[in-house]
Every structure is written in C-alpha cells, then in structure tokens.
Amino acid sequence: MRQSIGLSGIWRECKFSKRGMKNLATTADHRYDASVAKKKHTISKWSTNRTQEIVAGYLFIAPAFISLFIFLVVPILASFVLVFMRYDVLSPPSWNGFENLSQLSRDGRLQQVYWNTFRFVVFATFFNNLLGLLLAMGVNRAMPSIIKYLLRTALFFPVLTTTASLALVWNFLLTQDRGVVNYLLQQVGLPSVPWLSSSSWAMVSVVMFDVWRACGFLMVIYLAGLQAIPEVLYEAAAIDGAGQLQRMRYITLPLISPTAFFAIIISIIGAAQVFDNVWVLTGGGPGDATRLIVLYVYEIGFKRFEMGYAAAVSLTLFAILVVLTLLQFRLSRRWVHYD
Amino acid sequence: MFRVFLGETVIWTFLIVMAIIEFAPISWILATSLRNPSESFKLPPDFWPTSFHWQNYLAVINSPQINFLLFFWNSLKIALMTTLAQLLTCSMAAFSFARLRYPGRDLIFFLFLSSLMVPATVIMIPTFILIRMLGLLDSHWALILPATTSAFGVFLLRQAFMGIPSELFDAAKIDGAGYWRMYWQIALPLVGPALSALAIFTFLGSWNNFLGPILYLRSWDNYTFPIAIVMLSGYMGTGNRAHVLAAVMISILPVLLFFLMAQRFVIRGIAVTGLKG
Numbered sequence: 001m002r003q004s005i006g007l008s009g010i011w012r013e014c015k016f017s018k019r020g021m022k023n024l025a026t027t028a029d030h031r032y033d034a035s036v037a038k039k040k041h042t043i044s045k046w047s048t049n050r051t052q053e054i055v056a057g058y059l060f061i062a063p064a065f066i067s068l069f070i071f072l073v074v075p076i077l078a079s080f081v082l083v084f085m086r087y088d089v090l091s092p093p094s095w096n097g098f099e100n101l102s103q104l105s106r107d108g109r110l111q112q113v114y115w116n117t118f119r120f121v122v123f124a125t126f127f128n129n130l131l132g133l134l135l136a137m138g139v140n141r142a143m144p145s146i147i148k149y150l151l152r153t154a155l156f157f158p159v160l161t162t163t164a165s166l167a168l169v170w171n172f173l174l175t176q177d178r179g180v181v182n183y184l185l186q187q188v189g190l191p192s193v194p195w196l197s198s199s200s201w202a203m204v205s206v207v208m209f210d211v212w213r214a215c216g217f218l219m220v221i222y223l224a225g226l227q228a229i230p231e232v233l234y235e236a237a238a239i240d241g242a243g244q245l246q247r248m249r250y251i252t253l254p255l256i257s258p259t260a261f262f263a264i265i266i267s268i269i270g271a272a273q274v275f276d277n278v279w280v281l282t283g284g285g286p287g288d289a290t291r292l293i294v295l296y297v298y299e300i301g302f303k304r305f306e307m308g309y310a311a312a313v314s315l316t317l318f319a320i321l322v323v324l325t326l327l328q329f330r331l332s333r334r335w336v337h338y339d
Numbered sequence: 340m341f342r343v344f345l346g347e348t349v350i351w352t353f354l355i356v357m358a359i360i361e362f363a364p365i366s367w368i369l370a371t372s373l374r375n376p377s378e379s380f381k382l383p384p385d386f387w388p389t390s391f392h393w394q395n396y397l398a399v400i401n402s403p404q405i406n407f408l409l410f411f412w413n414s415l416k417i418a419l420m421t422t423l424a425q426l427l428t429c430s431m432a433a434f435s436f437a438r439l440r441y442p443g444r445d446l447i448f449f450l451f452l453s454s455l456m457v458p459a460t461v462i463m464i465p466t467f468i469l470i471r472m473l474g475l476l477d478s479h480w481a482l483i484l485p486a487t488t489s490a491f492g493v494f495l496l497r498q499a500f501m502g503i504p505s506e507l508f509d510a511a512k513i514d515g516a517g518y519w520r521m522y523w524q525i526a527l528p529l530v531g532p533a534l535s536a537l538a539i540f541t542f543l544g545s546w547n548n549f550l551g552p553i554l555y556l557r558s559w560d561n562y563t564f565p566i567a568i569v570m571l572s573g574y575m576g577t578g579n580r581a582h583v584l585a586a587v588m589i590s591i592l593p594v595l596l597f598f599l600m601a602q603r604f605v606i607r608g609i610a611v612t613g614l615k616g
Contacts, residue, residue: 056518060435063428064488071485075465138354154362160594162547164565165587180384273460276549294460311464318461
C-alpha cells in the first residue's frame with residue numbers, strides 16, 4: 001500500500017515539471033542562493049560553512065541510504081546473479097548458466113499462473129476503480145455530516161483491517177455447505193454456489209474479496225480528486241443550462257482523469273502483487289485455478305527450494321510491471337487532462 | 340422533478356447497499372464471536388450480537404497453549420520500532436534533500452525515487468537469502484531492519500520540508516544554530532501532519548504485514564498477529580469458529596478504535612499522500 005501511494009505523487013511531479021526533477025531542485029536552490037547573497041560580506045567564513053553543509057548533507061542521508069542500499073540495491077543486484085545459479089539454500093550455490101531462463105519458456109504452470117494473474121489484475125482493477133469512483137461521487141454529495149461519517153466508516157473500514165484475517169473470515173462466509181453467503185442466496189431462491197471449490201468460481205471469489213477489501217481505498221483517492229475540482233466550474237455550467245449528466249461528462253470526468261490515471265496504476269501494481277488474499281482464501285487452488293504470480297514465486301522458492309528459478313520468475317514480474325507502468329504513462333497523454 | 344427524485348433514489352440505494360455489503364462481514368464477525376461456541380456454525384447467521392459470550396474472548400486470551408497476548412505484543416513491538424525508525428531516517432534524509440546543498444544530491448534523490456518502482460515482492464528471494472546470511476531468520480529484526488527506511492517516506496517529507504519558508508532557517512543560522520538543531524527544532528515541528536501520515540501508514544503496513552512474517556518467522560513465540568490467527572484457525576477453526584472470530588476481533592479492535600477517533604485524519608492523510616505527494 002505504502003509503496004503504491006508514493007507513485008502517484010512521483011508521476012505527478014515528473015509530469016508537472018517536464019524538465020524532470022531539475023525544476024524542483026532549483027526552487028530550493030534559488031532560495032538558498034538568495035540567502036547566501038544576503039550574507040556575501042561574510043565570505044571568509046563561507047568556505048567552512050560550505051564544507052559543513054556538505055558534510056551535514058551526507059550525514060543526514062546516511063541512515064536512509066545505508067538501509068536502502070543493503071535491503072534494496074543489494075537484493076536487486078543479487079537477483080541478477082541468482083538467475084544464473086542453482087541454489088537450494090542448504091548446499092552452496094552453483095553455476096547454472098541459462099538453465100533457469102530457458103526453464104521459463106518451458107514452464108506450463110507459469111503460463112497458467114500468469115493467465116490467472118492477468119485476469120485477476122484486469123477484473124480487480126476495473127471493479128475497484130469503477131466502484132471507487134462511484135462511491136466517491138456518492139459520498140462527495142452534500143449530506144448531514146453524521147451520515148457522511150457513518151458511510152465513510154463502513155466503506156473504508158475493510159481497508160484498514162488485516163487482509164489475512166479478513167480473508168479467513170470470507171473463507172468462513174463462502175463455504176459451500178454452511179456458508180453465510182450461500183444461506184443468503186438460498187433465502188432469496190437462488191441456488192448455492194461452490195465459491196471456493198469450483199475452479200471457475202474460485203477466481204470470482206478471489207476478485208470479489210479483493211474488490212470488497214480495496215474499493216474503499218480507491219474511494220478515498222477519487223474523493224480527494226473530486227474535491228480538488230473547483231466548485232465554480234459546476235456553477236458556471238449550471239448557469240449555462242448543463243444538466244447533471246452533462247456536467248459529469250464535460251467537467252467531472254475530464255478533471256478526474258489524472259486521478260483516475262494514478263489510481264489505475266496503483267491498482268494494477270497492487271493487484272499484480274496480491275499474496276495473502278489467495279494464500280488464505282484458496283491456497284491457490286483448486287488445482288492452479290487461483291495461483292497468482294507472487295504465491296507461485298513463494299512456492300518455487302520455499303517449497304521447491306529453487307531459489308535461482310524463483311528469482312528468474314520474479315524478474316519477469318519486475319519487467320512486466322516496469323513495461324506496464326511506462327506504457328500506461330505514455331498512453332495517458334491521450335486521455336489525461338492536466339489543468 | 341421526477342427525474343431528480345429517481346436519480347436521488349438510485350444514488351442512495353447504491354450507497355446504502357454498498358455500505359451494508361462492506362460492513363456486514365465485520366458485524367458478522369462481532370456477532371458470531373459472541374455466540375455460544377457450540378452454536379457458532381448455526382444458521383441463520385447473526386449480523387448483530389444476539390448473545391454475549393464474552394468467555395470466548397477470555398478463552399482466547401487465557402488459552403493455555405497459545406499465548407495471544409504475546410502475539411499482540413510482537414506485532415506491536417515490530418510496528419512501533421519500524422515506525423520510529425522510518426520517521427527518523429526518512430525525515431533526516433528528506434531534510435537533507437530539501438534544505439542542504441552538496442554534490443551528488445540530485446543523483447542520490449533520483450536513486451531514491453526510482454527505488455519506488457521496485458516492489459518488495461519482486462526482491463523477496465534475494466532479500467530472504469540476505470536475511471539468512473545475516474543470521475536473522477526467526478528473529479523480529481528480519482522484519483524491522485529491511486523496513487527501517489522507505490523511499491516513499493523520504494519523498495513525502497521532502498515535499499513537506501520544501502514548503503517551509505527558508506527565512507526561518509536563515510534566521511536560525513544567524514542565531515548560530517547547527518544543522519541538527521535546524522532539523523530537530525525548526526523543521527520537524529513544522530511538518531507534523533506529514534509525519535503523522537507517514538506514521539499511520541508505516542504502522543498499519545507493519546501491523547498488517549503477512550508475507551514478511553511467513554517468510555522469516557519460524558517459532559510460535561515469535562509469530563505476529565496476522566499469521567498467528569491464520570495458523571491457529573487451522574487448529575481451532577474446525578471445532579470452534581467463535582474462538583477464531585474472537586481472535587480476529589481482537590486484532591481488528593485497536594484499528595477500529597483508532598479509526599473511529601481519527602477518521603478524518605486518516606482519510607486526509609491518504610488524500611494528501613496519494614495526490615499532492
């Protein structure tokens with residue numbers, strides 16, 4: 001969650017300043033220069049001050065940098081080495097050449113897993129964003145604050161709660177025989193559904209659970225986007241005689257598109273990494289029906305102890321996520337309006 | 340007039356149905372966790388407590404084999420240490436990026452930014468090997484150390500620090516304050532909202548972390564709440580659903596209380612961090 005939230009800001013930042021981060025850096029620098037200029041007469045002290053500032057700068061960065069280096073840069077580099085290794089954790093690693101990489105193309109289960117992940121990502125992203133946007137529009141309306149409070153609490157609460165615990169609860173709810181959901185279906189005269197035991201329904205359940213859990217998060221993101229639209233625009237449109245639907249089509253949707261763009265990227269990146277959901281709800285089954293990519297990597301690494309191959313599979317996910325993000329970013333220019 | 344009325348009805352029906360769908364499972368947990376254990380599988384289900392077997396909660400807390408308070412404490416300890424570490428390292432780095440000038444600063448900042456594109460799950464295998472080589476398996480440090488900083492936090496706080504008028508720092512400099520003092524006494528107190536947003540996310544992220552504990556923790560005594568509940572449901576779930584749900588409720592409770600008190604705050608935090616960066 002944390003990670004994905006950051007992205008939206010970054011994209012926006014990169015987008016706003018076409019010249020990249022230089023722009024941002026210079027705002028600080030200009031201020032700095034001004035303050036230095038004021039004190040030109042103390043030029044003799046300037047060089048020691050400057051050295052102090054440089055030393056302080058590095059010292060302040062050091063803790064974060066060291067931590068990031070050890071636990072992010074080193075693992076990334078290591079995974080490029082690991083791809084060429086055979087390593088089962090217990091015996092020392094040995095050179096394996098391109099064996100792990102060629103195994104990627106021969107692994108039929110990997111194709112199945114990617115197909116599952118693809119469907120999961122598409123459906124979860126679609127419904128999360130659709131519901132998130134609709135809910136945001138609903139909650140954004142004028143209403144008594146107590147009702148707003150209750151609505152937001154109900155809609156947002158699953159987001160804050162441990163996914164694993166909630167998946168456990170849904171496991172109880174969706175059981176075929178004595179499950180609550182099937183009981184309710186029967187009460188209204190519908191047949192009971194093998195939610196978790198049929199391979200076609202299991203994926204539905206997994207997507208359903210994810211949408212149930214996460215659409216409140218998307219709601220909050222869209223809510224912030226909606227609240228940033230100036231009220232004046234709606235008033236002007238109303239004076240010009242635009243109806244509700246027209247206002248939505250010509251004001252809300254264009255102006256919410258940057259938000260939608262970030263929200264969709266966040267959802268895709270988040271959904272591609274879903275793990276605890278399927279681990280608890282279906283265990284990847286029945287068969288391989290709901291095995292998603294991260295669960296598969298986990299199993300290759302920690303059940304089959306093929307660390308090299310697991311790293312190779314992770315790299316494919318990494319590559320796909322990077323390509324997807326860049327592609328989305330390019331395409332977005334066609335339909336995202338920045339004000 | 341009729342069209343407006345129809346529109347309102349559709350919108351309100353949608354909102355209320357969604358609110359019920361989102362909240363019903365939560366109230367089902369509460370209701371079922373308070374049922375007599377022998378009736379915990381009985382249909383029809385309750386969505387509102389009809390009986391009050393508080394003994395279920397006591398049974399979970401006092402269970403002889405399973406030390407639930409210990410799991411609670413483990414989760415709390417890890418979440419608090421992670422949060423404190425991130426607040427410190429992120430704010431220091433952010434202060435440096437936003438307020439100090441030195442060679443290579445923009446390059447290092449760019450490295451921090453691009454590291455946001457690397458999801459933790461993608462490097463799960465090499466990280467595990469690293470943790471194992473450091474001898475940290477089955478220790479809480481395996482969960483705390485890799486989370487001592489976050490590029491996201493650095494980015495968030497840097498934005499906040501850049502919003503502080505530089506005159507404040509100039510004045511402090513003239514008064515002879517060193518950089519640490521500027522950071523600690525001027526910069527930090529002025530970015531309270533950003534700090535607390537980061538604290539909330541870090542704490543929740545750590546409290547709800549599932550993959551990390553699954554990878555690194557081996558012995559019962561070290562388990563955190565989320566995996567303890569999932570593992571335990573295997574043992575107790577078949578016979579006694581009420582106890583499992585009581586345990587789930589105990590894990591939800593702190594978050595629920597916190598959210599009820601600080602709802603606006605949490606939502607604003609997400610909005611600010613999600614959109615304005």
